[in-house]
Amino acid sequence: MTIASATQLICFLVLASTLVLGSIGVVLLPNIVYSAFLLGGVFLSVAGLYLLLNASFVAAAQVLVYVGAVNVLILFAIMLVNKKEDLSAIPGLAVRKILSGLVCAGLFALLVRVAFTTPWALPGPVPVGEEATIRIGEHLFSDYLLPFELASVLLLMAMIGAIVLARRDVFSTDVITGEPADQGLIEKSRTPLLLEKPALEKTP
Amino acid sequence: MSLSLPFAGDTVPLQAYLVLAAVLFCVGVWGLINSRNAVRVLMSIELMLNAVNLNLMAFSNFLDGQLIRGQVFAIFVITVAAAEAAVGLAILLSLYRNRETVDMERFNLLRW
Numbered sequence: 001m002t003i004a005s006a007t008q009l010i011c012f013l014v015l016a017s018t019l020v021l022g023s024i025g026v027v028l029l030p031n032i033v034y035s036a037f038l039l040g041g042v043f044l045s046v047a048g049l050y051l052l053l054n055a056s057f058v059a060a061a062q063v064l065v066y067v068g069a070v071n072v073l074i075l076f077a078i079m080l081v082n083k084k085e086d087l088s089a090i091p092g093l094a095v096r097k098i099l100s101g102l103v104c105a106g107l108f109a110l111l112v113r114v115a116f117t118t119p120w121a122l123p124g125p126v127p128v129g130e131e132a133t134i135r136i137g138e139h140l141f142s143d144y145l146l147p148f149e150l151a152s153v154l155l156l157m158a159m160i161g162a163i164v165l166a167r168r169d170v171f172s173t174d175v176i177t178g179e180p181a182d183q184g185l186i187e188k189s190r191t192p193l194l195l196e197k198p199a200l201e202k203t204p
Numbered sequence: 205m206s207l208s209l210p211f212a213g214d215t216v217p218l219q220a221y222l223v224l225a226a227v228l229f230c231v232g233v234w235g236l237i238n239s240r241n242a243v244r245v246l247m248s249i250e251l252m253l254n255a256v257n258l259n260l261m262a263f264s265n266f267l268d269g270q271l272i273r274g275q276v277f278a279i280f281v282i283t284v285a286a287a288e289a290a291v292g293l294a295i296l297l298s299l300y301r302n303r304e305t306v307d308m309e310r311f312n313l314l315r316w
Contacts, residue, residue: 005215012216016224023228023251027235032243039247046254049224052216053265058275058282062257065282070250070289077293078243081300087240087307100237104230111226115219120267122218127269139276151283158287165294 012052018045032078040071057133221262229255242299242306246292253285 022042026035043066050059128135140148228251235248257278264274300306 009216020227023231026247027231032241035244035247046258049258050261053261055261055275058278061279061282065286070286073289073293074243074247077296080297081306085305090309097238100234104234108226108230112223115222120218124267125269127265132272132275135272136275144276147280151280154287158290162290162294166297
């Protein structure tokens with residue numbers, strides 16, 4: 001075993017243990033803020049595994065999109081809904097956990113069996129290595145051009161949909177005085193643009 | 205049934221990545237079923253999407269080394285996952301404003 005392959009093996013083992021322990025922590029930790037930070041660690045170790053798999057571009061995309069955007073979004077959502085509430089007990093919760101654990105163990109056994117009994121066509125073609133970014137660019141602008149453009153439309157739809165779903169009700173007029181509200185009123189102490197809906201029902 | 209054991213090469217075999225992705229996926233499924241907090245449900249979905257991405261990348265490297273179509277697929281999955289996270293968290297915020305809770309057991313308005 002050469003030094004390079006030994007380094008690769010050690011990196012794989014470290015990243016795999018980080019990944020497994022982190023994912024279990026994401027699911028099991030009682031404090032959800034710790035879960036969110038561990039999720040960032042899981043995303044980073046997945047990016048490291050991508051580097052081991054000769055995919056530097058996708059590893060960079062993983063770090064940018066998942067760690068930089070999705071994880072930060074989840075942290076902001078936790079901040080916005082972070083109310084301490086004691087969840088009411090549910091009968092049969094332990095039974096449900098055990099049953100779902102059995103189902104997941106069965107699924108895991110099935111997946112491992114498939115992974116070890118399928119005759120993979122190994123060894124496959126030689127990986128392109130550092131030319132992967134060039135190949136991805138060629139794919140995205142030739143045979144995957146339509147999905148690429150559809151992905152941009154999907155992102156636009158998701159952005160507009162998220163704004164529409166998450167905003168509060170905004171009225172163009174002040175519902176108490178009836179005068180048209182302009183943006184300057186936001187700067188004052190009373191904010192007419194962010195009134196709740198029940199106040200609207202008083203007016204005929 | 206003949207076991208195709210990992211070939212005795214120097215590198216990390218394909219099966220190791222597949223088993224790792226299976227572990228990640230099963231942990232994600234268990235968390236998806238058992239989480240009471242809605243934010244944790246979204247985190248579990250992200251774990252499952254990452255497991256699928258890891259599978260795609262492993263297949264792309266080991267079986268499709270020249271035309272790396274698995275990496276292109278992984279990029280599209282990352283895009284869709286980002287859109288899903290944004291819309292999912294917006295729905296979560298809207299739910300929280302309406303029901304004043306993030307407990308999944310109390311989101312039962314449409315339950316038979």
